[in-house]
Amino acid sequence: MNKEQGAGFYRFKIGEFEVASVSDGFLQFDNPRIMIAAGASEKEFQAFMESKFLPSASAYFQINSLYVDTGKHKVLIDNGMGPYLGPSGGHLPEHLRNLGVVPEEIDTIIISHAHLDHVFGTLAPDDSQVFPNARYVIGEQEWAYWMKPDIKLGNLLPDEWKQMIVAGAKRHLGGIKKQVEFVKPGQEVVTGITAVEAFGHTPGMLAFNISSGSESLFYSADALHHFALSIVHPEWHVGFDNDQELGARTRLRVLNQVIAEKSLVLVPHFPFPGLGHITQQGLVRNWEPTVWHW
Template sequence: MKLSRRAFTQCFAATTGLVALPSFARSELSLGPATLTTVSDGRLVLPGQLIFEPMPRDALPPILAEFGLSPDRLTPECNLALFRDGTHTVLFDVGSGPDFMPTAGSVVDSLNALGLAPEDVTHVIFTHAHPDHIWGLLDDFDEPLFSEATYMMGRREWDYWWNPNTVNTIGEARAAFAVGAKRRMQMIEDSVVLFDDGDEVLPGISALFTPGHTPGHMGFEIRQGSESALVVGDAIGNHHVAFRKPNWESGSDQDGPLAVRSRTMLLDRLAAEQMTVVGFHLPDGGIGRVEAVDDGFRFVR
């Protein structure tokens, strides 16, 4: 589906008059001697059609009713995963910063609530380069906010947004995404560490290629002894239709069919292995488990 500029304009217009929500650590999980915490970057305010437009008109309303959702407006949380093992303090993505939506961009306040400053972060690992995941990279002086961190991104994701043709081929509605990503990536060009599918990017953290939402989207399996969790970014983008009807294409994905394959692979594995899932836009802090049910899957806190 080709999203219109109007749809994205409505997305921003919907936030008029809203202020950022309180910031705090939302959920925490122990993984052996390490901890995995989600910290809030606020939430987005999106027009429903951004996700629902390509979905079956007759089958969608019962799912919306089940979850108490409006077809017109969605307000997903933004939950950044924070991994600490005593040596590394790893932040997965950096949030929106101040320039995307007034309801998002509050990760620094959330880190402060944990007694952490940006310079305490040793590594930033990106799932992908959409605005709510990378636009928070720069501070007020256009310098990398997490000044002591090593920045890491999947090679395919980096190459896609770095390509000068992307801004012309991504579609008019997402052209600003490409410009914004490239500007921020230029600030870490000389120091970024690139990795590929299956690489152990840090001890106990392995990359898992989950394309579709973006061409190079990555998830990450975190394993400490017998305990593990899977940071899925936006490969599982919500707790409602993505779980109930994982085979439905979503308007938020750049490649709908490929995103379906990644999403179903993740849900099948998470349900079978009962591995903890950490989702950027999943509710109540984004940490939970996946349960297989007759009509698909269920997110369980």
């Protein structure tokens, strides 16, 4: 494995698997409290953000996809937001090429859930497929939800976001109907990559365990969002969650699991490369970003 790092990607290994966090870019939200901490008052939110030396008037979310070369399959978990939300996103194909992987080489794309920043990288503006040789895998329950004629999103989302999310999900998922396969929690997608139930953010969202030899990695999908808030206050509701109560319970379950198992975690929206561990001392949880030294 080439050990060099480069623009837009961060490579490492999980057992015999060659793995990389690959950036699609980022999203910025102004006045973000409702989107990331709806359970907090404005005063609580501002105090918390100030305690972390972060602005309360805006928040940045990285878009990190996970590339896994198992030796038999070249897999991408989530494919970013494409060129549809401005110039800050849509850089995944370019950064894959920097890694030495062209989109045509990807044979399996796993969609954790069908929100805009995880599936809008499927189709180019001319409706051609960005990853033309890939089969797509998505949770059976997730697919059924987005195929319904009447889709109800979380009540905290602005109407314009709801319309964009629904229309985009139907377009991009519709473009892969002939290539899609379904998976349930507990099933292997390919050898070493297993689906994990993470419902709440969307009705059928899946997280994934990646395992090779004695090493493993947990891909959290959007069970976690903000690198400080999600860890310290998992009970604060997230505006993007379809079911805020279930989303909060899933967030806490994921935190407890990865802390107890001392899991290496890849979080799509944590600061790039979104790789690290979550620790707990007493009642205090912390994000410990990991950087490999070769």
